[in-house]
Amino acid sequence: MRTAFIEELIALAEKDERIWLVCGDLGYSVLEAFSDRFPDRYLNAGVAEQNMTGIAAGLALTGKVVFTYSIANFPIMRCLEQIRNDVCYHQLDVKIVAVGGGLAYGSHGYTHHGVEDLAIMSAMPNMTVVAPGDPVEARAATAALVATPGPAYLRLGKAGEATWHQNAIDFRLGRAIQMQDGHDLTILSTGGVLGIAIEAAHRLDAGGCSTRLLSMPSLVPLDVDAIKKAASETAAILTLEEHGIGGLGTMTAEVLASIRAAVPFHPLRLGRDPIRLAGSQEELRSAQGLSVEGILAVAKRLLNPEPQAYSNRTRIR
Numbered sequence: 001m002r003t004a005f006i007e008e009l010i011a012l013a014e015k016d017e018r019i020w021l022v023c024g025d026l027g028y029s030v031l032e033a034f035s036d037r038f039p040d041r042y043l044n045a046g047v048a049e050q051n052m053t054g055i056a057a058g059l060a061l062t063g064k065v066v067f068t069y070s071i072a073n074f075p076i077m078r079c080l081e082q083i084r085n086d087v088c089y090h091q092l093d094v095k096i097v098a099v100g101g102g103l104a105y106g107s108h109g110y111t112h113h114g115v116e117d118l119a120i121m122s123a124m125p126n127m128t129v130v131a132p133g134d135p136v137e138a139r140a141a142t143a144a145l146v147a148t149p150g151p152a153y154l155r156l157g158k159a160g161e162a163t164w165h166q167n168a169i170d171f172r173l174g175r176a177i178q179m180q181d182g183h184d185l186t187i188l189s190t191g192g193v194l195g196i197a198i199e200a201a202h203r204l205d206a207g208g209c210s211t212r213l214l215s216m217p218s219l220v221p222l223d224v225d226a227i228k229k230a231a232s233e234t235a236a237i238l239t240l241e242e243h244g245i246g247g248l249g250t251m252t253a254e255v256l257a258s259i260r261a262a263v264p265f266h267p268l269r270l271g272r273d274p275i276r277l278a279g280s281q282e283e284l285r286s287a288q289g290l291s292v293e294g295i296l297a298v299a300k301r302l303l304n305p306e307p308q309a310y311s312n313r314t315r316i317r
Helices: 002-015 032-037 049-061 080-088 117-122 135-146 191-206 224-233 248-258 281-287 292-303
Strands: 019-023 042-044 065-071 094-099 128-130 152-155 177-180 185-189 211-215 218-220 236-240 265-268
Touching: 002 019, 002 032, 002 135, 019 049, 049 065, 049 080, 049 094, 080 094, 117 128, 117 152, 117 218, 117 248, 128 135, 135 152, 177 191, 185 191, 185 224, 185 292, 191 211, 191 236, 191 292, 211 224, 224 236, 224 248, 236 248, 236 292, 248 265, 265 292
Parallel strands: 019 042, 019 065, 065 094, 094 152, 128 152, 185 211, 185 236, 236 265
Antiparallel strands: 128 218, 177 211
């Protein structure tokens, strides 16, 4: 995703001289393409994220569109006060990019895990929050954020993510992307776990479950209508995210509560005790149930409850 992001940013910067990139002393082998092409619009602020954000805010006040870039929670946690007071309060054109969202830096431990970022950024005023599911979504999201005034947060994977969209997509902030339609179970996926959701949907369909799969790269604004439609048209809803409480699952629950939906619902996300987690991304995902088997197990519970309670539900093998 990060390669797709920087390639798209370069293409946009070729046409828009307002675009700047400020990094926190990382991105080597990735950001050089931008710094070499636009040396006067690139700045390495060093390991000083508060300063990085303050510089970005100052540039934005002069009419620039500034992207800040760092690992996982570093461009958020270390400089949250600057984001809140300097960027969001003044509705500045600063786009915060976190590479390695979720558990991508798994072996580095909790300090490098971005597992609260979506909740924190979604709570910030005037903030747009986007978590692409693959490189195609990452490119489209980058372009959409440049075209949308105001603060934004872009959560990327690390590297090597598969491309799941084989054709051009209609990417719009506040809109879900339908991967496939179905009437039994709706899976809502955000961020880099899209591939897991796709494989699970195929397995479910093979077992007789008609599965609707929606990629939800835009969290703020959220496609509330897609969630309401799923509640009325499908028998159950499952959300999938590489994040803890406060992300897509929490947002979906709020929508369902607002319409008093009776549809069975389960948020598949990280548990409340992520501090002890360390290992590969795949190992950590599986340990938390963020896997194809984890989805299948939850889907079975949602669609196969007590027969007398939901006799009209589709039962899956």
